[in-house]
Amino acid sequence: MSLEYSFTKPDDLSKWLEIADDVGEIMRVPNMRNDKNFLEYAKRKLEQNNSILAYDGVNRKCAGFIGFSYHNNSITWLGVKKEIFLIDGLEMVELTRQQ
Numbered sequence: 001m002s003l004e005y006s007f008t009k010p011d012d013l014s015k016w017l018e019i020a021d022d023v024g025e026i027m028r029v030p031n032m033r034n035d036k037n038f039l040e041y042a043k044r045k046l047e048q049n050n051s052i053l054a055y056d057g058v059n060r061k062c063a064g065f066i067g068f069s070y071h072n073n074s075i076t077w078l079g080v081k082k083e084i085f086l087i088d089g090l091e092m093v094e095l096t097r098q099q
Contacts, residue, residue, distance in 0.1 A: 002057040008065070010046045012053055015062040017042075023079040041067070041077070054080065 008016075020032040020042075032038050045051040045067040054064040064080030 003054045003063055004057040005052050005054050007049055008046050008051045008053045010043075012051075013042060013046060015053065016046070016051070016065050018062060019065050019079040019081065022081055027079075045077070051077075 017033040020038065024030045024032040029035060029038070042051075050068055050070060052066045052068070053062060054066070055061060056063050062081075065077065066075060067077035068075050
């Protein structure tokens with residue numbers, strides 16, 4: 001799988017929620033998409049252009065999201081589809097370090 005990346009747009013929320021559904025149990029928040037704090041966080045990151053979308057370069061399907069803070073120079077949320085977590089998830093972290 002070849003991943004491509006782009007900064008997100010406010011209308012990418014539904015894609016982010018799909019990833020949240022996929023990783024919710026791992027993060028111990030199984031119903032993350034309905035968590036008020038998470039929704040506020042995700043919307044804020046999308047509006048501030050503080051998130052990156054990873055997608056499959058072939059079929060253009062969403063593969064993961066990174067939420068980050070320019071101010072604190074940190075990743076604040078990282079979620080990738082289970083099937084690509086180990087290999088391409090590390091590539092996503094490296095991309096954020098370069099920003």
